[in-house]
Amino acid sequence: MNRRNFIQSGALLGGGLLVSFTIPVANKLAALVTPVGEGSFMPNAFLKIGTDNSITVYLSHVEMGQGVWTTLPMLLADELDADLDKIKIEHAGPGKAYNHTVYGIQITGGSTSTWSEFDRYRNAGATARILLTQAASRRAGVAITACRTEKGYVIAGNQQFTYGELATEAGKLPVPEKVTLKPPSDWRYIGKGSKRVDSLVKTNGQAKFGIDMQFPGLLTAVVAHAPVFGGKVKSFDASKAKAVPGVRQVVQIPTGIAVIADHFWAAQQGRKALQITWDHGPGAMLNTAAQTKEYKKLAETKGLPAQEKGDADAALNKSAKVLSGEYVFSYLAHAAMEPLNCTVKIDGDRCEIWTGTQMPGIDQVNAANVLGFKPEQIKLNIPFLGGGFGRRATPGSDFVVEAVHIAKASGKPIKMVWTREDDMKAGYYRPFFVHNVKVGLDKKGLPVAWLHNIVGQSIMGEAKIFGPPPKIDNTSVEGVKDSPYLQTVPDHYVGLHTTKELVPILWFRSVGNTHTAYAMETMLDELAHSAGEDPVDYRVKLFKDHPRHLAALNLVADKGNWKKELPAGRFKGIAIHESFGSYVAVMAEVSISNGSVRVHKVDCAIDCGLPVNPDGVKAQMESGIIFGLTMALYGELTIKDGQLQQNNFYDYRIARMNECPEINVHIVESNEKMGGAGECGVPPTAPAIANAIFAATGTRIYNLPIVNHKLIQKA
Structure with a gap:
């Protein structure tokens, strides 16, 4: 046109x-x-x-x-x-x-x-x-x-x-x-x-989200998914499910068994009554403990070079001092407040869909493929999304395709609803990663050698939407590769081992920066303390050729009163990270009580270039900090015999309102290139908290979440 x-x-x-x-x-x-x-x-x-x-x-x-x-x-x-x-x-x-x-x-x-x-x-x-x-x-x-x-x-x-x-x-x-x-x-x-x-409209209830869809004749569908990653239906008996009042149909689709009913309660009760025999397949062998052991062993060896300069091994052997860290990052769930849902109505050679999606064009094409339609025969309506964080941007359109299959098999207009448990146990996840880091220091305590190997699944490789799988997935190494810290290190090596698992993975808010920023910024803190230097002053030395990092760092140190002594029992930590074109520094203030941490205050400075809506930038920083706080304190999914162990917010905890710290956001006055704001507040939050915990306890936390560690304050 x-x-x-x-x-x-x-x-x-x-x-x-x-x-x-x-x-x-x-x-x-x-x-x-x-x-x-x-x-x-x-x-x-x-x-x-x-x-x-x-x-x-x-x-x-x-x-x-x-x-x-x-x-x-x-x-x-x-x-x-x-x-x-x-x-x-x-x-x-x-x-x-x-x-x-x-x-x-x-x-x-x-x-x-x-x-x-x-x-x-x-x-x-x-x-x-x-x-x-x-x-x-x-x-x-x-x-x-x-x-x-x-x-x-x-x-x-x-x-x-x-x-x-x-x-x-x-x-x-x-x-x-x-x-x-x-x-x-x-x-x-x-x-x-x-x-x-x-x-x-979002405060008075007028806003319409996908899960709010309703019209005459619309039925509700829920799906019984395999309890094990990669599992398939071997056989099923729907007689008891069909006996539940309100249940209209039970149909098999590629991802499981769908129960269709007059309303959600009936569909849910019908699903509970299903008798399904599953073929678990090889996924039943997957266990977090074994995966951790395997990844740690792999991380001790050199991966494919993502970035290389000089001879890191030789330089390590010549270094005055060598520090090392082995970091483990578990699978994480997106856990958006609106669980996944999709409404589908097929009418002859036309289909209308209502769903909250980050990829409407891709979803339209994938839905058309299921029905044998042309994309233009699919009308896709987009209501508000109750959170996304990447989960509503699946290249395979998993939940949309699933709903279309149900509507096609049943011949009825349906609203497919995933429960919170479905969302948690049958979704896509932030990949599991292990980092092995060795840093050599000179006599002044500055890094002269850096050997950093990373192990994990490739999001871009498994997405298969941006061309052939890359040998080096930049989302696995972003935040380490091209780090300003490494630019000052004459001999360094960043290696990547890309693994394959049956666990489906997807981009997650701030993607690879969720783990790379933590490894880099906690290690930098360790280097600063080893050198006997203030963590801010140490970073300033390394950022001498990076004015935007310096601007954010100096602003948060100034506004947060970094040099000011805190009251007894309070400790502070700092971290800074560039992602999505923006530079964010976070300073966290914590205390330790009864073996656990309380984050009292967070100061944040961001250089995102021109802030089109400063109020929006501040809101996104607050959001990212709370998201990062949740990830640091509680974020963990574990697998046993191929089955995800967490179910809902009672065992996959998120930070509550009473745990939210005082948050102060400061925007750097900048004429530099514009960056994003939605994700960049997440990466530096967890390491800033961990660095404050070190100041309080003398203990380094290499494996998140923090809740798994018994913290003891220094005398």
């Missing part, structure tokens, strides 16, 4: 002005998915201005709590000269027009939503503003220079027109190839902060 046809298609949406826009693909990563030639363009988001003065912004990224429902319209509103609180916002459905400019597919992830759309949404607003101004100029018979826009109006000489009055005329004008954007001095919203547009 070209620009002209797309503009003309506005007639299908009612009278008014419909603006699409294109932007050159500027990032080489797009070529991983979609072949992009020189000078090619990737169309994306658009807006609609109706003759009734309505302004609708269609989001190419989904709102799952991170704030894009507010941030992206802010960009457009500034250039359009419209009031943000008068803009209607909708999720765009699947379509190539909404493909990500970096990834080349329709996806929300990688903390990219704001910076990837910064130019495109402003261009969309500016394009509409220019067309409206031209229309006003013609109608009023005045020069274009005599026209200006102001909060939804065009002032043309001594006349004034609403955008709606001009929409039809503006829609007939040729779209300018290039527009001039407003200077920062004219921004009303960008950089100023704005309350979230979706707050009201």
Whole structure:
């Protein structure tokens, strides 16, 4: 579809002005998915201005709590000269027009939503503003220079027109190839902060999430999944399940046995009554203890080189002192507050789906494949997502495909609901990892040799969506490879052993940084104490050529009063990490009581370049810190005989409100390249807490979670 046809298609949406826009693909990563030639363009988001003065912004990224429902319209509103609180916002459905400019597919992830759309949404607003101004100029018979826009109006000489009055005329004008954007001095919203547009409906109960879907004739389905990873149904007896009042059907699908009923309670009781014989297969051999032992042994050997300089082994042998650490990171569950769900209605050669998804285009294609349809025969509606953290971005569209199979097999419109236990035991996980680190120091206590081997599954290799499996999965080594610390080490080696397991894995909030930041920042703390230096001062030395790291570190040390002595029984730790283009330093203050830790206060500083919505950035830092706190204190999934041992929040604990520390977020004033905010607050939180625990106890924690350790405060 070209620009002209797309503009003309506005007639299908009612009278008014419909603006699409294109932007050159500027990032080489797009070529991983979609072949992009020189000078090619990737169309994306658009807006609609109706003759009734309505302004609708269609989001190419989904709102799952991170704030894009507010941030992206802010960009457009500034250039359009419209009031943000008068803009209607909708999720765009699947379509190539909404493909990500970096990834080349329709996806929300990688903390990219704001910076990837910064130019495109402003261009969309500016394009509409220019067309409206031209229309006003013609109608009023005045020069274009005599026209200006102001909060939804065009002032043309001594006349004034609403955008709606001009929409039809503006829609007939040729779209300018290039527009001039407003200077920062004219921004009303960008950089100023704005309350979230979706707050009201999410607090008064009006917001609709996938699990809220309901319409006449809709049935509820639940699925009995294999208790062992990789298990299959050998046989089943549904007679007792069908005898449960309200149960309508029981059908077998590729992932298990689905029970379909009038409502959730009946479906759940029917599932409990099922009699299933499972073929557990080789997955029954998987045990956490054996996996840990195997990974530790593998980590003692060199993996494939992810980064190498000089001779790390020889340099270690010549070092004045060698420190080592063996780190173990368990599988983790995403545990979003809204469990997975998907509503499917098949009507002849058409299918309509309602689900919270981070990959609507991929889900549309996968659903079509199940039904033997073309993608355009699938209408996919996207409500709000009750959290995602990567779990709603599965390349195989596992929960969507499962729901489509149920609807196809039953012939009924169904809402498939996963319980919290389903979500915990039959989902996808942050991979299990082991790090083996050896660092050689010179006589001044500075690192001169670094040998770092990592063992774990490859997310990118198993996703199979960005081309062939890579030999080195960057998500396994990010945060170690290209670390600013290693750039100062003349002899270093980062090796990777990629393993294969039946446990399904997926990107998790901040992906590989969840474990690499912990290994690096706790080891750095260990180096500083070995050298007899203050942990901040030691890092400052290593960051002399890294101004953005330094800016975040110095700001948090200043605002958090790092040098100030704490009251008796309080201890502090610090960590800093760059991820998703942003630089975050975290300072944690803890105490130890009855063998456990209490985190009282966290100060955080972030350099994310221009903060489009500073309020949103602060909210995401708070969110990431609490997420990281949960991961540090309690995050652990264990497997015995192929079965996941954790079930729900009672045995997969998350931080409670009474455990939340005081959090202070400080934003570095920066003109540097914009980064993300959704994930970068997670990585430095756990190591900052662990470093504070060391200050309190003299004990290093190499294996998370902290709850597994009996902590004893130093005398």
